[in-house]
Amino acid sequence: MMAAWLTVLFIAYILQIAVILLLEYRRQAHMTAWLFIVLLCPFLGFAAYWLAGSPYVKRRERGRWRLERYEHVGEGRKIKDSDGEISTSCKEEAYRQRLLHVLERLSPFPLRTGNRCRVLTDGEATFDAIEAAMKRARHHIHLDYYTIRHDRVGKRFLRTLIDKARKGVEVRVLYDGIGSMHLDRQFIGELKRAGGQAHCFSPAAGVLRRRLNYRNHRKIVIVDGATGFLGGINIGEEYIGLDPKLGFWRDTHLQLKGEAVYDLQRLFMSDWRMTTGEVWRDPAPYMPEQTHQDETGGEVIIVPGTPGMEDQKIVEVLVAAMSAATTRIYAATPYFIPDPAIASALRIAARSGVDVRLIIPGISDSKLVLLATLSHMTDMLEAGVKVYRYGKGFIHSKVVIIDEMLASVGTANLDMRSFYSNYELLALLFDKAVISRLENDFMQDLQESAKMDAEAFSARPMKQKLAEAVMHIVSPLL
Known part of the structure; x- marks a missing residue:
């Protein structure tokens, strides 16, 4: 027996x-x-x-989310599929022209021109800008966040949302079931009593429906369909440097005005429908005629990311951009657990003479993820990638700069979870003034960072090497 x-x-x-x-x-x-x-x-x-x-779960999860398509927006305007047209300045350089064609075909959204983009480099500036925009709201405020905390920052947001809801502004809030696990009922209850709506994207109990692994990591704010925000900053005290373990929190966020906000709105609508089942019958009031259009510059492509292997646009976009680099690739990320294609693109670029610089944390909010990040450093350093560890506090920026051609800012880290398990978002930026601003911020971060030495790193204790090796094996799951 x-x-x-x-x-x-x-x-x-x-x-x-x-x-x-x-x-x-x-x-x-x-x-x-x-x-x-x-x-x-x-x-x-x-x-x-x-x-x-399992891939079956990811295929089913991806099938639950679909991008809403609305033909008419504002006063007779249409959201048009890209026709491949690009600006005259882009046609002057063949490699940039080819790249733009590739990027437009990888994203479900077209290249949007005439946008105004403001770079926000810390929590205080970001929260001030969002609060100012929300206080001016006349029709609606939409929030889509991974983490919302009921601390002093969360209460600050809540006060503004309650005030606007009581004045008749439509307030809708989405929060992730894991990222906002500790968001209490009082926050939600106060907002709902004021007339606002709040729903949880994939509650923690989703393990019973095999959804626990698939998180909404986006951070989106849309006010009146005219002003949008996205980037790395959630709603919480740590983003203004009040976490005693991490101290100063370095991050990057964007404020957008222009037709790119239409695409943020469509992402919010899709997340809202997936969470609540509500279908937007008349989207026109949420996509009004844009009044901040500038016919020159301000080019933006919004790139959404969803779970799964088959349709992984963020990886393809980043690989395409990195492969087009001729002079430099600058990247900052809090978690570096790259897809093999991303890792190869960085190594090949460095070996070909491109100036590849990578900023990773000196201290991290996750010791295990930091070990996994460090497990990839030997390959990067041997290929000639210049790696820096941020020393002023914790760096949470998710920024990639390619030559003077484009920059990427968004919610996705350079890690496998962002690429294959999360709902994410990137904004590809082509405005030279914006790229220059991001470069200046990056160079300032370098001043606050220590360059890693390959020889010194190889001499680290065997105990750490073993820990890194174990975390390297499981790193795709972190």
Whole structure:
């Protein structure tokens, strides 16, 4: 009898490995990570994989989210699919022209021109700008956040939202079930009693529906369909440097005015429909005629990211941009666990003579993720990538700058979770004044950072190397 049970267990053990091999053969890093977990924790590890990690779950999850398409916006305006037309200045350089064609085809949104973009480099400036915009709201305020805390910053937002809701402004708030796990009922209750709406995107109980792994990591604010915000800053005290462990919090956020706000609105509408089931019958009041248009400059492409392997636009966009670099690639990210294509693009660029500089945290809000980040540094340093560790506090910026051609700012980190498991967002910026501002901020961050030395890094303790090796194996799942 015992022998029969052992045989059944052995067959089950082999089958769980076979299932992972069969389903994950296209994702070598994920396959290795899950096999490692199953070998360490048989059956329990496979149960975790089946609930959270299998491609079937990601395909089903991606099918739940669809981008709303609205033909008419504002007073007779239309959201048009891109026709491939680009500005005259772009046609002067063939490589930039080809890149723009690629980028427009990768994003469901067209190249938007004539936008005004303001770069915000810390929490105080960001919160002040958002609060000022919300106080001017006349029709609606839409918030879509990964993390909302009921601390002094959250209460500041809540006071403004309640005031506007009582005055008849439509207030809608989305918050993620994991990122805002500690958001209490008092916050939601006060907002709803004032006439606002608030809903949780994928509650933590989503594990029962196999959705726990798929988070809405976007940070979007839209006011009256005319002003939009996106970037790395959530709603909480840590973003103004009040976390005693992390201290100063360095981040990057954007304020947009112009037709690019239409695309942020469509993302919010899609997230709202996915969460509440509500379909927007008349979108026109939420996409009014833009009054901040400037016929020159201000080019923006909004790129959304959704879970899954088959339609991973953010990876393709970043690889396309990095591959087009001829002089420089500057990148800052709090978590560096790159997709193999991103890692290869950075190494190849550095070996070809492109000035590749990467800023990562000196201290991190996650020791395990920092170990996983450091596990990728040997390959980067050996390829000639200049890596810097930020020393003033915690750097949370998600910025990539390619030559003087484009910059990317958004919610996605250079890590596998952002690429394959989260709902994310990038803004690709082509305005030279904006790129210059982001470059100046990057160079200032370099002044606050220590350059990593390959020789010194290779001499780190064996204990740390072993910890990094273990975290490297499981890093695709972090």
